[in-house]
Amino acid sequence: MSFQQVIGQMPKEVYERLKTAVELGKWPDGQPLTEEQKATSLQAVMAWQAMHLENPEHMNIGADGEIVMKSKSELKRQYRDEEEIVRIEISH
Template identity: 35%
Template sequence: MTYEELIQRLDPTVYRSLRRAIELGKWPDGRRISDEQRQICLEAVIHYENAHNIPEQERVGYIERHSCGSEESGKDDGPDTIRIVS
């Protein structure tokens, strides 16, 4: 089985679990996720999101950007929330 086939067959529950592990830095059982595991999980999550056409604004690391001069530019609706995955 290729990596692409594995990602295509990945269960949505496993995808959510991997994504949560990346966000929290630990596995569901509480064990800390290593840097290497986080990197591998992040790669799998990114491939899953691309393969399953997850909307861009729902993907890991999405940052909404406004072009200069757009209607949204210059508005101050308060602080923006940015999720940082390291």
Template identity: 40%
Template sequence: MQLDAFLEKMNPAIHQSLRQSLELGKWPDGRTMTQEERDASLQAVIVYEYQHLPESERIGYMPAKCGSSGKKHDDKIEAEEASILRFQDA
């Protein structure tokens, strides 16, 4: 089946099942996914999500700025660097 034909039949239940199968590496019946099946499923999920979900709910979404990139984090790194012991030859 071609990707376009599959995407026309894909619904939220199929999408969720494919996502779970990709996460586990197994089909719902327990069979291990082949690399070809993983590749095709991932492609279908990515296209489906692009067409039907907001960006923040898609696979691989990362916010523009991570929560750990604040001043406190930078201060902690500077404090750790300042506390490093350095030995010199006598």
């Protein structure tokens, strides 16, 4: 089975664990990632994002394998256009 096939079949839960491990530098049991584990896990996370995420966040790998970076104005526009959940006025 190829790397791409493995990533294509990887459940979202595994992706989330790998992403968290890369972000924190350690596995859920507290063991630190080796440099090789960190590099391989990061590659798997980026490949999973490229295959499965349709709306990348600020910086991700797009479906074409290119890094996608949104500008500050694009991010502001994206969040401004989302529905407002609640607004509370605080009076003193």
